[in-house]
Amino acid sequence: MNVLRLVDKVFPSQTVFAHCDVPCGIYDPHQAQMAAHTVLRMTNMIDELQASSPEPPFEERKRIISQISRLTKVKEEHAELVKHEIRVIWGDYFKDEHLKQHKAIHQLVFKIMKQASVVRQNVDIKAANELLIMVQQFAEIFWETKGRKVQKVKSGYPTEGEIVLPK
Amino acid sequence: MEPVFYDGDHVLTFNWIRPRRGDVIVFRSNGKNLIKRVEKINDGEIFVKGDNRKISSKIGPVKSDQIVGKVILKY
Numbered sequence: 001m002n003v004l005r006l007v008d009k010v011f012p013s014q015t016v017f018a019h020c021d022v023p024c025g026i027y028d029p030h031q032a033q034m035a036a037h038t039v040l041r042m043t044n045m046i047d048e049l050q051a052s053s054p055e056p057p058f059e060e061r062k063r064i065i066s067q068i069s070r071l072t073k074v075k076e077e078h079a080e081l082v083k084h085e086i087r088v089i090w091g092d093y094f095k096d097e098h099l100k101q102h103k104a105i106h107q108l109v110f111k112i113m114k115q116a117s118v119v120r121q122n123v124d125i126k127a128a129n130e131l132l133i134m135v136q137q138f139a140e141i142f143w144e145t146k147g148r149k150v151q152k153v154k155s156g157y158p159t160e161g162e163i164v165l166p167k
Numbered sequence: 168m169e170p171v172f173y174d175g176d177h178v179l180t181f182n183w184i185r186p187r188r189g190d191v192i193v194f195r196s197n198g199k200n201l202i203k204r205v206e207k208i209n210d211g212e213i214f215v216k217g218d219n220r221k222i223s224s225k226i227g228p229v230k231s232d233q234i235v236g237k238v239i240l241k242y
Contacts, residue, residue, distance in 0.1 A: 018168040
């Protein structure tokens with residue numbers, strides 16, 4: 001056999017791959033849930049901001065504008081992170097056999113994409129809560145495909161919401 | 168393709184015969200050479216799968232003109 005390897009050195013062989021991608025197999029919807037909680041938290045914080053009067057002094061206005069800018073930036077980033085995380089799991093992890101069991105997954109992912117845009121465009125606590133619920137549904141389906149039962153536990157975050165974890 | 172083929176193995180392919188179910192083939196896909204085992208053949212479409220079911224990625228059916236050859240030797 002070493003003779004053939006020697007031949008390969010003279011006439012280099014081509015590389016063949018067993019995989020068309022890097023199927024690392026490591027996926028977890030936890031990050032998406034954390035991001036959805038962050039969106040909700042930022043929405044709450046923007047909503048709770050108050051001025052001392054209808055016409056506050058310029059210094060106070062600057063502070064409020066700065067604060068809203070920062071909160072909005074984080075809200076934008078985390079809504080985008082929700083989309084990214086969901087998209088990766090949906091596109092890379094989910095396979096035909098999962099779809100047979102969970103026919104609603106495409107529609108759910110579509111709704112999450114749309115809802116993540118709604119929460120960016122508005123300061124809407126109800127919409128942010130709906131996004132979180134959808135992401136939790138996605139997490140439940142994900143763990144079911146792995147044959148794991150799920151539990152909803154208190155997140156411990158200031159949003160006081162829950163997080164879906166495998167048992 | 169473990170446990171039959173590992174990283175670094177060299178293979179020799181032969182392309183004068185039609186692949187049959189169970190054969191390991193090398194084929195072109197998106198500019199890359201891939202190696203997989205023939206699962207079934209339907210109307211000229213060759214369905215392939217990897218031996219290592221834990222991490223193997225699924226790809227659609229392969230057409231005969233994509234085939235580089237059947238693996239006849241590992242060395």
